[in-house]
Amino acid sequence: MFADQVQRFFESMVAAVVPNVCQRGTIRLMMSPGNEGHRRMRDYLAWRLAFGVTTPSTNTVVQPEYDDMRPAGVTNHLARMVIADDPVTSDADFERQLEAIDRSLEDAVARVMDAKPNAFILGISALSVWGGSVDWGEDLKRRVRKVAGWDIPISIASDAVAAGLKAHGIRKKIAIMEPYYPCIEPRLNAVLGHYGYEVVRYAHMRGKSPASYSVLTAQDMIKAIRSIDGPDVEAIVAFGANLPFARLADEAERWLDKPVLQINATTYWHALRTNGITDKVYGYGSLLAKF
Numbered sequence: 001m002f003a004d005q006v007q008r009f010f011e012s013m014v015a016a017v018v019p020n021v022c023q024r025g026t027i028r029l030m031m032s033p034g035n036e037g038h039r040r041m042r043d044y045l046a047w048r049l050a051f052g053v054t055t056p057s058t059n060t061v062v063q064p065e066y067d068d069m070r071p072a073g074v075t076n077h078l079a080r081m082v083i084a085d086d087p088v089t090s091d092a093d094f095e096r097q098l099e100a101i102d103r104s105l106e107d108a109v110a111r112v113m114d115a116k117p118n119a120f121i122l123g124i125s126a127l128s129v130w131g132g133s134v135d136w137g138e139d140l141k142r143r144v145r146k147v148a149g150w151d152i153p154i155s156i157a158s159d160a161v162a163a164g165l166k167a168h169g170i171r172k173k174i175a176i177m178e179p180y181y182p183c184i185e186p187r188l189n190a191v192l193g194h195y196g197y198e199v200v201r202y203a204h205m206r207g208k209s210p211a212s213y214s215v216l217t218a219q220d221m222i223k224a225i226r227s228i229d230g231p232d233v234e235a236i237v238a239f240g241a242n243l244p245f246a247r248l249a250d251e252a253e254r255w256l257d258k259p260v261l262q263i264n265a266t267t268y269w270h271a272l273r274t275n276g277i278t279d280k281v282y283g284y285g286s287l288l289a290k291f
Contacts, residue, residue, distance in 0.1 A: 042118060048073035049275055052117030052152075054108040055124055056101055057082045058210035059242045062123040065264040069246075069288065071272070071279040079112035081105060081124070085211045091183035097210060098130050105140070109147040117152070120144055121271045125157035125241045125263045126180060132187040134158070134194050153275055157263050160270035161237055162195040167291045168259040170235045172196060175228035177203040177221075178239040179213035188239070201228040205243075213242035221245050225252055225260070235259040241267075246284045253286055260285060 042050055048071075055062040057080040066076045081104040088094050101124060109120070122128060122144070128137055141154045165174065176188060176199055189199055203224040207213040221243070225236060236256070238245045241263055249262035265284040269291070272279070281288040 046073065046075040046118075049119060049277060050074075050115065050117045051076045051119055051121050051271060052109075052112035052115060053078045053121045053123045054081050054105065054112055055241060056080065056104075056210060058085050059123065060211070060214050061242045061244045062264060065244070065246050065284075066121075066123070066268055069265065069268050069281050069284055071277060071281065074272070074277060076121075077112060077115040077117060078123070079108040081108040083210065085209045087209050088181070088207060091181045094181040095183060098126055101127055102130065105143060106147050109144050113148050119153040119155070119271060119275050120148070121267060122154070122156045123241055123264075123267070125178075125239050125267075126184060128156040128158040129184070129187040129191045132190045134191060137191070153271075155267055155271035155274060157239070157241070157267050158191050160267040161192065161239070161261060161263070162197075163270050164261045164266045164287050165195070165197060165235060165237075165259075167287060168235060168261075170197070170259065172234070173198050173200050173232055174235045174237055175199065175201040175203075175230075175233045176237045176239050177205065177224045177228060177243075179205045179207040179243050180240065181206055184239075200232055201230070203228045205240075207242075210242065213240060214244050218248060221248055222252075225256070229256055229258075233258070235261065237266075238262040250283055250285045259287075261287065 053066065053076055055078060063078055070076055081101050083097065083100045083104060088097060122140065128140065130136065137156055137158045140156060144154055145152055174197055178184060182204055185202060192199060205224055229236065235258055238249055238260065245262045246265045249260040249265065252260045262285055265288055269287045
């Protein structure tokens with residue numbers, strides 16, 4: 001009874017401050033990990049939810065795009081998966097980079113768990129499909145939870161893309177643009193094929209190093225997305241968390257007249273919705289704005 005009274009009082013206080021953002025039922029007094037019987041405010045800024053995020057040390061896009069998309073009362077806390085910004089000129093080079101990222105996962109998760117997040121987001125898309133199966137993604141989540149020490153909610157890119165395509169009602173054929181190399185194809189084909197999707201075309205943008213993925217122009221990205229579009233494509237996925245395409249994807253949906261799922265917007269949408277945050281966010285694609 002007392003906890004319900006506190007909940008109602010807290011909701012009324014916050015709604016008075018941000019009446020256009022908060023609706024009754026969307027504010028939660030978060031549970032503490034390992035103390036599920038005690039309800040309390042998460043903290044002063046994250047009065048709804050705090051995300052722990054890991055992303056490679058070379059990534060300059062995940063942090064600003066996630067922060068741009070966060071609703072009131074939601075905060076993002078990052079730890080870096082430390083890798084070298086080594087040159088990438090071939091599939092073999094790219095595979096070595098992904099192996100280094102995979103080895104750095106547990107250390108980064110351990111660091112971000114010091115912030116006591118309520119949920120976790122894996123802020124790299126390629127790693128989510130690297131094993132070429134849905135089981136690989138499930139194993140990644142088991143590894144994160146082992147370090148966290150509890151059953152923390154987790155969003156990864158592969159799950160998010162499948163959920164986003166389903167939300168849009170996409171039946172089968174999609175195209176993918178990414179900053180990677182052709183060795184990503186069989187992995188994406190296998191994982192998305194599990195959900196019934198067929199990738200009919202790829203645009204491999206072949207970044208020269210991990211940090212270089214974000215060093216490009218709007219015209220570079222527009223050229224890439226146009227190169228894979230066609231009447232046979234129901235939706236386009238921009239796969240690559242260091243590809244700064246979120247705002248352009250929102251524009252592209254209007255001039256291509258089809259869904260465009262940029263991976264950071266898609267993964268963040270998935271994380272919000274699976275954790276009960278239903279706020280609409282505009283300017284980053286129709287997933288966040290409509291679903």
